[in-house]
Amino acid sequence: MQFQQLQYFVAVAETRHFTRAADLVHVAQPSLSQQIKALERELGADLFLRARGNITLTDAGEALLPLARRILADADTARHEVQELVQLRSGRVRLGATPSLCTGLLPDVLRAFHDRYPGIRLMIEEGGSHDLVRLLARGALDLALVVLPLPSPSPALTTVELLREDLVVVSSPEVPAPGGPGRRTVRVADLESEPLVMFRHGYDLRELTVAACRAEGFEPDFAVEGGEMDAVLGFVRAGLGVAVVPRMVATRSGRGLRVTPLARPGLRRTIALAHRSDVAPPRAARELQRMLLER
Numbered sequence: 001m002q003f004q005q006l007q008y009f010v011a012v013a014e015t016r017h018f019t020r021a022a023d024l025v026h027v028a029q030p031s032l033s034q035q036i037k038a039l040e041r042e043l044g045a046d047l048f049l050r051a052r053g054n055i056t057l058t059d060a061g062e063a064l065l066p067l068a069r070r071i072l073a074d075a076d077t078a079r080h081e082v083q084e085l086v087q088l089r090s091g092r093v094r095l096g097a098t099p100s101l102c103t104g105l106l107p108d109v110l111r112a113f114h115d116r117y118p119g120i121r122l123m124i125e126e127g128g129s130h131d132l133v134r135l136l137a138r139g140a141l142d143l144a145l146v147v148l149p150l151p152s153p154s155p156a157l158t159t160v161e162l163l164r165e166d167l168v169v170v171s172s173p174e175v176p177a178p179g180g181p182g183r184r185t186v187r188v189a190d191l192e193s194e195p196l197v198m199f200r201h202g203y204d205l206r207e208l209t210v211a212a213c214r215a216e217g218f219e220p221d222f223a224v225e226g227g228e229m230d231a232v233l234g235f236v237r238a239g240l241g242v243a244v245v246p247r248m249v250a251t252r253s254g255r256g257l258r259v260t261p262l263a264r265p266g267l268r269r270t271i272a273l274a275h276r277s278d279v280a281p282p283r284a285a286r287e288l289q290r291m292l293l294e295r
Contacts, residue, residue, distance in 0.1 A: 003075065005039040006068040008032050009047060013065050016055045087283040092121040095288065096132040096144035098204060099229040101271065104248030105145070105163075109295055113288050120284050126228075128202040133157065136276055142285035145292075147204040148270040159272040162292060166247045167208070167267040170257045172239040178260060185263040189216045195223035195241035197232050204269065209244045212267055233257065 011021035012032070022029040040047050047061035057065065097106055102124065110122055125132070125141060132144040137155035150157065169186050171178055179190035191213060198220070199206040213220040223241035229249065236243050237256045244267065250259045273292055275281050281289065 001039065001042055002035075003071075005035050006071055008035050009039060009061075009064065010068050010072060012036060012048065012055065013057060013061065018055070088117050088287060089119045091119075091282065091284050092123055093282070093285045093288050094123045094125065094140065094142045095285075096125040096127060096135055096141045096146075098128060098132075098145065098147065099126045100205065100246050100249050101145045102126055103229050104246055104252050105271075105295075107252075109288075109292055113291055117284065117287070129204050130202055133274070136274060139276070139279070142275065142281045143289055144274050146272055146274050148272050150274075156277040157274045158277045159274045160293065162271045162273050164268050164270050167205075167244050167262060167269065168247050168250050169242055169260045169262060170233070170236050170245055170250055170254070171242040171260065172237055173256075173258045175239045177258065178242050183260070186260045187263045188212045188267070189218075191220060191242070191244075192216070192218040194221075196220050197227070197235045197241040197243040198222045198225035199232060200226045200228070205244065205246075208267065208269060212244075 007025055008021065008027070011024045012018060015021045015024060018033055018036075019029050022032040025032065036047065043060065043064075045060035046058050047064060049056045049058055095106075106124070110124075113120070114122065125135060127135070129146040129150065132141065132146055133150060133155065135141045136144050136157060145162065146159070148159065148161070150159070169178055169191070177183060178194050179186040183190075196209070198209070210220060224235050227235060229245070232243050232245070233249075233253055235241065244262075246269070250257065273289060275285075275289075280286075
C-alpha cells in the first residue's frame with residue numbers, strides 16, 4: 001500500500017468522481033484509475049461501486065476511508081514538524097527594540113538564543129515605539145519590544161506584557177549630585193534646577209520625562225538634546241547634564257556614572273512584546289518570543 005494510492009483513494013471518495021479527483025491531485029485520470037485498481041488488488045476488495053455517473057464506496061471503502069484520512073493527516077503533521085525544525089537551523093528573525101532595551105535587556109537573551117540556534121540570523125532594528133509599530137504594520141519586522149501604551153491609532157497588534165521597569169537619574173560624579181549633596185533619592189521636581197541631556201524626538205523616554213516634568217509644573221531645561229542612548233550616556237559622563245534612563249541601562253552601562261533612584265512614586269514604564277494579529281510569527285521568531293517571556 002503506497003502513500004500516493006491513499007491520496008488518490010481519498011480524493012475519489014470525497015469527489016465521487018474519478019476525473020475531478022485526478023484534477024484535485026494533479027495527475028492524469030488514467031494514472032489515478034490504475035493506482036486505485038492496484039490498491040484494490042493489494043487489499044483483495046473493491047473500494048468503489050462504479051456505475052455510470054455514480055461512484056459510491058463499498059463496505060471496504062467505508063472502512064478504509066477514516067484510516068486513510070488519519071494516515072494522510074499524520075503524514076502532514078510530520079512534514080510540518082520537520083519543516084519547523086529545519087526553520088530553527090537556518091533563517092532569520094527580525095526583531096525591533098528601543099535602543100535602551102538593546103542596551104539593557106537584549107544582549108543576554110540574544111546570546112542565549114544564538115548559542116541554541118546558531119544558524120538563525122538575528123536582524124535588529126533600533127527605534128522608538130512609534131517607528132517600530134509602523135515597521136510591524138508593514139511586515140518589516142516579526143516581533144518588536146515596545147513601550148505601552150501603544151500610539152493611537154495603531155494597527156491591529158497582539159501585545160504581551162514583558163516587564164515593568166523603574167527609571168533612575170544618572171549624572172556625572174564630577175558634578176554636584178542632583179537635588180543636593182547626600183540625597184539618596186531625587187524627586188522629579190528637583191530636575192527643574194538641573195540641565196537635562198535629552199533624547200531625540202520620538203524617543204519614548206523623552207516623552208515620558210517631559211510629561212513627568214510638566215506634571216510637576218515646569219518645562220525641563222535641555223543642555224543637549226537629540227541623542228540616542230549611547231550618546232546621552234556619554235554626554236552625561238562628560239558632565240553636560242543629567243538624564244532619566246531605565247534602571248537596566250544604568251546597571252549595565254553605569255560605569256563612570258552616578259545612579260540616583262527617583263523618590264516614590266517614581267517613574268516606571270511597561271515593556272511589551274508585539275506582533276501583527278493577522279500573521280503568526282515564523283517558527284524561529286516564536287522561539288525567541290518564548291525565551292524572552294521565560295527569561
